[in-house]
Amino acid sequence: MAKSPKAPSPPAGGASTHVSPGSAPADEANVLVEAEDAAPDDDDSGSDYSSIGGSSATTSVASSYLLPNDETEQERLDLTHHVFCLLLNGALCVTQLEKPQNILDIGTGTGIWAIDISDLHPSATCTPQRLAPLSDRDKHQPEPDPDAMFQVDDATPEWMFPPDHFDFIHARTLGGAIRDWPALLSSCFEHCRPGGHVELVEGRPDFWCDDGSLTDMATAKWLAEFRRLAASLDFDIAPKLPALLAGAGFVDVTTTQRVVPLGTSPKDAHLKEVGRWFRTQFIDMALEAYSLALFTRAGGWANIEFQVLLAKVREELKTNKIHLYTYTAFVTGRKPEASS
Ligand SMILES: C[S@@+](CC[C@H](N)C(=O)[O-])C[C@H]1O[C@@H](n2cnc3c(N)ncnc32)[C@H](O)[C@@H]1O
Numbered sequence: 001m002a003k004s005p006k007a008p009s010p011p012a013g014g015a016s017t018h019v020s021p022g023s024a025p026a027d028e029a030n031v032l033v034e035a036e037d038a039a040p041d042d043d044d045s046g047s048d049y050s051s052i053g054g055s056s057a058t059t060s061v062a063s064s065y066l067l068p069n070d071e072t073e074q075e076r077l078d079l080t081h082h083v084f085c086l087l088l089n090g091a092l093c094v095t096q097l098e099k100p101q102n103i104l105d106i107g108t109g110t111g112i113w114a115i116d117i118s119d120l121h122p123s124a125t126c127t128p129q130r131l132a133p134l135s136d137r138d139k140h141q142p143e144p145d146p147d148a149m150f151q152v153d154d155a156t157p158e159w160m161f162p163p164d165h166f167d168f169i170h171a172r173t174l175g176g177a178i179r180d181w182p183a184l185l186s187s188c189f190e191h192c193r194p195g196g197h198v199e200l201v202e203g204r205p206d207f208w209c210d211d212g213s214l215t216d217m218a219t220a221k222w223l224a225e226f227r228r229l230a231a232s233l234d235f236d237i238a239p240k241l242p243a244l245l246a247g248a249g250f251v252d253v254t255t256t257q258r259v260v261p262l263g264t265s266p267k268d269a270h271l272k273e274v275g276r277w278f279r280t281q282f283i284d285m286a287l288e289a290y291s292l293a294l295f296t297r298a299g300g301w302a303n304i305e306f307q308v309l310l311a312k313v314r315e316e317l318k319t320n321k322i323h324l325y326t327y328t329a330f331v332t333g334r335k336p337e338a339s340s
Helices: 028-037 058-064 071-087 112-120 181-191 218-233 238-248 269-298 303-318
Strands: 102-106 125-130 166-172 192-203 251-261 324-334
Touching: 071 112, 071 251, 071 269, 102 112, 102 181, 112 125, 112 166, 166 181, 181 192, 181 238, 192 238, 218 269, 218 303, 238 251, 238 324, 251 269, 269 303
Parallel strands: 102 125, 102 166, 166 192
Antiparallel strands: 192 324, 251 324
16 A cells, blocks of 8 residues: 655645645555556547657657647636736736847747737747647647747757747746756756746645635545645646756746635635636646546546546535635746856
8 A cells, every 4th residue: 555645735834734635545656657658548639749840759758748738728728827817917927027039938838828928028039839739720829920939849858949048938837747857947047048037837736725624525535646646746846946946057046926726715806816717727627637647547547437536526616615725836047147
């Protein structure tokens, strides 16, 4: 019997009671092997992971990427973009940008952030880079935009960009997708211009509850199993990012954290609004996106058993009687001038 993974600690300053994970039924050692070895299934249908100019590593990395690459996932990414903007009161990043010329968005997804930042800084060239081409048409780029040419590549191996090139490098919700964060951040450092900035945005893949409203329910069962299976995948990268950025050479490292309620229980109108959007994307999309491959491939759950659990979780969360919340961290750093 595997040990339950240690519950991740809430961020400093977060006065919260962490919900205890339940017991872990399966052999944890097998979980990692299965997750890494899993061949792309039919449930990745719609995905076209063949490289169109990316590195030769792209296909194999894509095969081990656990999130789907279909239209629902694209809708989810656009909804979460809205949540991130709400968290920053309409801003696209915490970093104060002054006339940026070259911007890179690593793991861009639908490219919605890259398009918005290009609109905000029309003189800048934003390169949206992603692991795999979208499964169907690129909904945000019906016409080729010379300032937003998509690069399809794996962010981890050596980059083709010139050194000291980007004024700003942005990466959002790549936790669980990047195997070698030090290598990625070292590339960011090399290709960021001296004085340029990097910003990494990650949600905590976990929930907290302060008032005991999460009792022995399907949601508690789902959460305990999610924690157990995700423990080996480094999903919860946010708390490690400040040290990783500093280790890569960045200075002035800051972390800005925001509470993200799962539902509309908060009294505060802004949090209620955030919670409404976050719950919609979670119930309709993220819940399945983040746990289907994990539960069925790594955890050995039968699809029917998994779907029954998810249906119960959705019902419970819709009642608004369970008061869960999570956090999003915006971690920034600057490349020192002297390192050029
Ligand atoms: C959860 S989505 C986030 C999309 C986008 N950053 C956003 O916030 O809307 C993760 C994205 O990272 C890409 N990705 C995953 N692993 C990657 C890797 N090793 N290199 C580059 N992109 C990767 C996926 O193809 C997907 O587009």
